[in-house]
Amino acid sequence: MVTRKPKWSIFWLVSYAYSSYGTQSVKYSLILYRCKACKCDIKITHGKGDLVKHEYTSKHTKSCVSTVGQKTITSMFAEKTKEMTTEMRAKEAEIRIAGFVAEHNLPFKIMEHLPDLMRAVCSDSAIAKKIKCGPTKIKSIITNVTGETHRQNLIALMNSNKFSLIADESTDRSCTKNLCLVARINCNNNNVKDYFLALIPIHDATGAALFEHIIQFFNKYGIDFKQNCIGFASDGANNMMGGQNSVVSRIKELIPGIFVMKCICHSFHLCASYACEKLPEEVEKFARYVYNYFSNSPKRTEELKEFQQFANVSPVKMLHPSSTRWLSLESVVTRLLTQYGALTLYFTDKASSKKDQAAFSILHLLQQPFCISLGALTSSFKISFASSNSALWSSARR
Structure with missing residues (x-):
C-alpha cells in the first residue's frame, strides 16, 4: 500500500491561528512544524490533525501561558x-x-x-x-x-565684531554696589544691538577699582577688547569720566584713539537742573502742595472729580513730584496744566469758605503770574501735553 505524504500548507497556520506559535521546519528531509512556544519540532504526518492535537497538550498550554507576558527585544x-x-x-x-x-x-x-x-x-x-x-x-x-549658553554666544560675537562698552555703577536697594556692563555690537549688515554683559558686585567704586574689574572680566572670558573695543560710554561721574585717575583715563592709555561719550541723560539732567534754578520756586511748591492736598483724602479726590467733569477733563489723579528722578517734574507739570481749569474752580470753591487754609494757599499759588501764563497757554492753544501728537511736539520736530 502506497502512503501519500501530506503537503505543508500555510493556510493551516492561518485557519488555526498558529502563526504566532510556529512555522514550517525542514529536518532530516521531513516536513515538520516548529512550535515557538514549546521550542520543539512536531511531525505533521497526518496533516492539520497533528497541529490540533499538539495544541491541546499540557506542554503546549503551559508554554503558551508563560509566553503571554513576554516582550520582544x-x-x-x-x-x-x-x-x-x-x-x-x-x-x-x-x-x-x-x-x-x-x-x-x-x-x-x-x-x-x-x-x-x-x-x-x-x-x-x-x-x-x-x-x-x-x-x-x-x-x-x-x-x-541658558545664561551660560548666551554668554558663550555673546563672547564669540564680541571676538568677531567691533563693539562699544557701556558701563554704570549703582547701588541697589540692599546697599550693594554693582558695576553693570552692556556691549553695543555692530553685527553683520550694520545691525547694531545692545547686549547685557555682566553685573559685577563691587566694594570700591574708585576709578582704579572699576577699571580693574572691567579688565578682569575681559581676561576671564578671553575677550579681545584691545582689538575690538572701539568706544566707551558712561555717566559724567568723576570716577568714570574724570581727566585724571578715572576709568576713561586708564582706558585711553590702554586703547589709544577709543571714542568716549558721556551719558546724554546726565547731560540733559544737568541742563534741566541749571535751568530750573532760574524758575520761580512757587512752581515746584505748587506741584507738591497740590499732590499732598489730595494724596491722603479720598473725599477730596471724589469732590475734585465733579469739577473735572464740569471742566470736561479726564478724572485723573495728581502726580507726585519726585526729587530723585530725572525730569520727573515734566509729567507732573503736564498733569497740572491739563487739569488747570478744574483745579482753579475747585480751590476757588474751597477757599471761599475761609476754613481751609491749605486750599487758600494753593489758590494763591494758582494766581501767581507765572502759573497764570501757563494756564493761558493751555487755554489758547489747546495743547495736550500727554499726547505724542501734540502741537507743541510737532512744531518742535519741525
Whole structure:
C-alpha cells in the first residue's frame, strides 16, 4: 500500500491561528512544524490533525501561558526609545519655561504652582506629567544653562565684531554696589544691538577699582577688547569720566584713539537742573502742595472729580513730584496744566469758605503770574501735553 505524504500548507497556520506559535521546519528531509512556544519540532504526518492535537497538550498550554507576558527585544527598545524621547521633550519644556520666566521678568515663586497647573490642565500629556521644576531648578537653568549658553554666544560675537562698552555703577536697594556692563555690537549688515554683559558686585567704586574689574572680566572670558573695543560710554561721574585717575583715563592709555561719550541723560539732567534754578520756586511748591492736598483724602479726590467733569477733563489723579528722578517734574507739570481749569474752580470753591487754609494757599499759588501764563497757554492753544501728537511736539520736530 502506497502512503501519500501530506503537503505543508500555510493556510493551516492561518485557519488555526498558529502563526504566532510556529512555522514550517525542514529536518532530516521531513516536513515538520516548529512550535515557538514549546521550542520543539512536531511531525505533521497526518496533516492539520497533528497541529490540533499538539495544541491541546499540557506542554503546549503551559508554554503558551508563560509566553503571554513576554516582550520582544524590538518592543522593549521601542518603549525605551519612546520613554527617552519623552524625557528629552520634558527637559526641553523646562528650558523653554525658564526662558519664558526670564524673558518676561516673572518671579521664580510662580514655579511653585505652575507645574501643578500644567499637569492639571494637560492631564493627558505625558510630557506635562514629567515636568518637575521649582524655583530653585528654574534659577539654576537660567544661570547655568541658558545664561551660560548666551554668554558663550555673546563672547564669540564680541571676538568677531567691533563693539562699544557701556558701563554704570549703582547701588541697589540692599546697599550693594554693582558695576553693570552692556556691549553695543555692530553685527553683520550694520545691525547694531545692545547686549547685557555682566553685573559685577563691587566694594570700591574708585576709578582704579572699576577699571580693574572691567579688565578682569575681559581676561576671564578671553575677550579681545584691545582689538575690538572701539568706544566707551558712561555717566559724567568723576570716577568714570574724570581727566585724571578715572576709568576713561586708564582706558585711553590702554586703547589709544577709543571714542568716549558721556551719558546724554546726565547731560540733559544737568541742563534741566541749571535751568530750573532760574524758575520761580512757587512752581515746584505748587506741584507738591497740590499732590499732598489730595494724596491722603479720598473725599477730596471724589469732590475734585465733579469739577473735572464740569471742566470736561479726564478724572485723573495728581502726580507726585519726585526729587530723585530725572525730569520727573515734566509729567507732573503736564498733569497740572491739563487739569488747570478744574483745579482753579475747585480751590476757588474751597477757599471761599475761609476754613481751609491749605486750599487758600494753593489758590494763591494758582494766581501767581507765572502759573497764570501757563494756564493761558493751555487755554489758547489747546495743547495736550500727554499726547505724542501734540502741537507743541510737532512744531518742535519741525
